[in-house]
Amino acid sequence: MIGRALIHAPATAKRGDIMEIKTLVSHVMESGYRIGVTGQPIPRDIIEDFVCTYNGEEVFRAKLYPAIAANPFISFFTVATESGTLTFSWTDQHGATRVQTAAITVE
């Protein structure tokens, strides 16, 4: 299950500014290679895709793999073009998606 997410993105920016956006999401990222206390393998459970769109336009995408640690932290840069909404979505291997948004005002 994808837990809560923490987004750090500027609320306001000047047009043309390069903005750093940081995201942290709660997830076990179970690799599927570990053995549980009963001796049975712990099934793989990971987030596979992360996408950020800026007013509908995709500005960043990442594919995640089993070697990525729990609670993935992803940071990236994008250029402030217009006021609107940054939409972040994480999708796990079962197809469940968590979406979070951040509003931005560009002057």
Place this chain on the structure above:
Amino acid sequence: MKRAAAAIAALLAAGSAIAGEIPLDQRHSDSDFISADTRAMQTDDSQNPAMLAVLDGETLWNTKAGETNKSCADCHGDAAVAMKGVAARYPSYAPELGRPVDLEQQINLSRATDQKAPPLPFESKELLALTAYIAHQSRGMPIAVEETAQTRPSIEAGRALFERRQGQLDLSCAQCHDDNWGKKLAGNPIPQAHPTGYPIYRLEWQEVGSLQRRLRGCMSAIRAEPYDYGAPEMVDLEIYLMWRARGMTVEAPAVRP
């Protein structure tokens, strides 16, 4: 296992005389022994994974529970005010039990008496989240566990435990953390073991965990039988360690390797 034992024996032999308790002005937070990357992860709230637990804790603080259908906030109000400095004083004497309790146990005491709710299990996500949220309110404040007539027996018992050799490796906590801190054990620096940042996010665990979990890990490592969660001996050790770290800055929730 044999090699580890030999390494520890060699380390202790090299450690010459018993150094004893660390002078107050020579104490270092465990943050001084971790990598710059891990430290950056701890200090930047947007990177610190324990902040996810703090947020969960905030939700729980405001969630009604138990037969009385009250939330923590219904009695205590704003945690930023009511809980400021509280974690820095724990473990603290609980008159109803006649002995000190740690923060986790105090939360469960409050659940039992005020909310009439069942206790949250040790190391459950909920208990860790609430503890992390409350501890976060004391960030930057000095640890203020008091030595009083009521807490002294527990502090003394904790000190005795800390200094007592135990387990198949026949080691005491003090032999590493008082006498040989700053040196390496199996490639890792030995910290002074000041519990300034609990609950911590430990990279090895990939999750948030309590001081008791950490202490149990150390006990297993010296091949001793760990005390159960909530055992009085655990609280004795916790209160001694917090008293030993008195005046140091609360860093909760900290990140450790």
